[in-house]
Amino acid sequence: MKATLNSRKLALGVGIGLPFLFVLGLYLFIYLPASQLRLDQDFLYTTDGYGAQYEVKQGRLAPVEDSDTSFYNRATLYLFDASTESSHYVSPEDAMQYRLSPTGPSVEGYIVEPASSDGHMPFWVSSEYTVVLQKDGLSRRLPVNKSYGFDFIGWVDAR
């Protein structure tokens, strides 16, 4: 009788703990593998621009000739530092000194691209724009400055 009572309480305890186990499972199978993605190369990007304003020509940064570069639409250039996972503002003059590879996978096969999520808990009413790092079917968010209007320019081979 006592053993039956204990096994019933155990079953109820497992039932009560089910949401904890569910979230733990997602952490182990989604979060942990994605957190192993480590970017190996810095890259240049712009935000707040209306369309691409820079491109890579012969391994160097160059303005797109027919882009809208009026004062209000001028995009801000950022360098994403892979070692610290942080962004720094760079002037176009400094960025033009870098040796760049055009868009596509990095040397180790990473891809950086904009994405959108379903928004924040608890209402999920508005989509959130973000930038993700992808490789081998895994992806995770990158801490870029502003993800809206994100435009990837190229990988930095040498500064």
Added chain:
Amino acid sequence: MNKHEALAAINVLIHQANLSKQDILTIFNETPAPTPTDTPRAARRKLSLESIAYYIGGGIVLAGLWTLVALNWSDMPVDARLIVSFGLAVMTYLAGVGFERALPRTEAAASLYFVAIATLPVGLATLLDIVVFDPAAALSQAAIAFICAVCAAGLYIYHKKSVLLLAATLYSTWGLAALLSHILEYAGYDADINGVALTSYYFITAGFSYFCLAQLLHCTRAAALTGTLLGLGLVYTLVAGLVLEINATVNPSFWTFFYPALLAGGMYASVRLARNALLVLSTIFLVIYILYVTSRYFSDSLGWPFALMLAGGMIIGTTILAGKLRARFTRPA
């Protein structure tokens, strides 16, 4: 034996020296006080309305205080915001302690404890904002929710008010949902990961967890929570199931067929546990489901006029069925 015969028999026993005054007084002292189940139905209803009035009163006081604070929030310095937001929670809690001592047999203290624990997240969010964490971020929300859950559980252990256990349960659910949101925001961009579906499954597990908790608390001091937990668990499960069906990529999906089984489960539980509230909830969701299925699957093939007639007929049938079940098997929640 009527009253006069009983008194006469007692009189004889007293004269025979078989019964003393002390024996009579002992009988009076040892007679147990009436239990809540002995009280008339009208009295119980009155007590219940009294409790509800306490909670409504507490809520109105809280709304008034927060309106006052919100109107002056932008003019307040940072430390004043912290004092006001935490201060409200602490002052309401202390008022609850005072009421518990002055009116120990009423629900006044419990309602104030509930208001205090409901106010605590605002104080914690203000603190996080001051120390440069975004209070709206998923991890901040998880931290706030778990701190509140621990506080509510601690206060429940101390004060034994079941409403605090309910608060701890709700905060735990919020905290885990915030952690899930953080996981999806960080790594949920793979095409194979469906954030809405995972969130729905989480709420189904939470609903199941509430059912288990209700079962565990059934014969304890916190048995009053059973109905609330069953109702919340059913709402979580039925809303999540409906979201899964609406977001299904194939038509008809697994949930198109399984959702009626969930509704039937809710109705069966209402009969088995004799809970009218579960029957009402299941019926409401059945009506919503009938309208949804009609619009999704039959409006094109039958046309809207026939689809509406079909939906109306099914809703009338559902209502008749629910009425018969309620009359025969359930009791008011």
